[in-house]
Amino acid sequence: MRLLLVEDNRELADWLSKTLRQASYVVDVVHDGEDVEHALAAGDHALIILDLALPRMGGMEVLKRLRARGNAVPVIVLTANASLDGRVKGLNEGADDYLAKPFQIEELEARIRVQLRRANDRTAPVISCGDLVFDTNTRLFALGGETLSLTPREHAVLEQLVVKAGRTVSKAALSAAIYDFETDADPSAIEIYVHRLRKKLEGSRVQIATLRGLGYLLRHDDPAP
């Protein structure tokens, strides 16, 4: 899952993104409001973590413009202003959740999971496809009860496929979801990740199918219930 973190305090942005990467999220960081639009155009972000006190363009304005453009990406607002008024105003402007600083990273992560689950119309914290299970709380994959060991990149690709299980995911969409701005996006490398994933999934009831010219699709051969 690729997240966009908008926070003007560089250190906090740095350490927050590091901590989120520990949990296998792909994280992009921008430091001011005016960069948000470009960042969103350049990548496929599943969620935005938005600080309100931003230089040049305030977080509230960013949010307003985002919703005015019809962008429905979930937004969790971070703010140092914990007043009720501020929270209500933020939610009214289209924020999906609100977290006052200082916060515990565990709470931020829990809220991120809630928003991602909602965005994908899921209610359970566990996604399964055949004998492949993805626990969104621990952010770990398990195959037939055994934890699957994956590199961050493989994790990102498989997460993208399992969230959209049964639907086609284009190579471009995968690329937009797994590379952050720091990395040169290399669409051809995706084939390599898929190849490695297929090896790790060998012998299970799930397969990554290639649809030529369309993309990839995760499916399982369990009989329909």
Add this chain to the structure above:
Amino acid sequence: MRISSLRLQLLAWVVLPLAALVTINLWTSQRNALATADLVTDRMLVGSARAIAEQVAMADGVLDATIPPAAIEMFDTGDRDSVFYRVETAGGRLLTGYPDLPKASQRGSIEASYRGRRLRLLSLSQAVIGAGADSPIKVTVGVTLAGHDAMVKRLWFSDFAQQLALVAIAGVFVLLGLRRGLAPLIRLRDTVRSPDRSDLDPVEVPGAQSEIRPLIDALNAYMARVRAQMAAQRRFIANAAHQLRTPLALLSTQASYALRETAADQRREALVALQASSGRLARLAEQLLTLSRAEPGSRRPRSDRIDLTDAARQVLEGQAPKAIERNIDLGLEETGPVPVIGDGTMLREMIVNLVDNALRYSRPGGSVTVKLAASDGEAELTVIDDGPGIPAEEREHVFERFYRIAGASEEGSGLGLAIVREVVENAGGSVTLGDAASGGLKVEVRLPLSSIED
């Protein structure tokens, strides 16, 4: 006894002089009543004597004095007065009446005691035709004073009652007037005391007189001042809370990261960063404290005599390790003691903030210079760095609390220059920002120089 009630005071000021006037008035009116009663009694005495005298005539060659009843009855006013008379010849021979009645003057009435009672007496002479040497005869009439005194009392009492009523009515009107006049003050008191007045909104008292208006205006002006101070405090506290939240979030994030990280190197990196963050947080807390102490009214004004040169040297020694760490050439240029009067702790804190800022914004390998000079009664402290400087349009704003220049990459609290200005202004000086020759920032602090002798 001091009368502290306005009502009693005004009442006393109105009623007491009035009562004095009334007393004088009563005294004169008593004299008037007496004069009136005297006059009336005298007229009656004259009338009675004349009536008696007219009845004295020669009968068969003998003087005959018959007393007409009307001459006595005219004194019968219901006060049981007794009338005494004597008719005598010019030679003093008694014709009729009481021989021992005291003699009275012909010119006017007299008062005399007779048979244990007081009498008012009057004499009258009348010629009698044919009486020869016995003419003129002399009639003396006297009357006791019961009717006279009753008349004095009646005249005087009605006056007394009127005047008493006057004083009472005046008192009542004073009280009523006061009640009306003081009503706005009472309303003012009630408005100020009202339990649902928690804010410091201006008090409005409709119908307040021009004498009370200045009191209300002064009260409102005072409350406006207090309100402004409270608002500033509230803003400051809100800002302070705001400014503490992000560093706290950072600390918590760094701690969480370190806890989860298994690689020893990265864990160590997070812990080192955490230590630095907590140091900065401590510095921020210290600055907040300094600023709250620099607030007017929060600390007893102090007038230490301190040598700015000495203070600057101490500060620079304290900051030297930081300068060495960043390879910055930190220097002091001075020509001798620069004595100023002010709060020593705060002035030192002011220099710490200036030097800290300069070191923070100077590029590594650059230089920071602190200059001290005394001239024309002014102490001048100049701090020059070779950092990026501050654009002219930002120079006024950077003195505001928590103001941060947009896009500034250094993590400052936005409090340093606010502290500097507050401290310098408290000490009666001024601070200005300018361009250094090297392109960096030049901060000039001017303080009144304390004379060396005293």
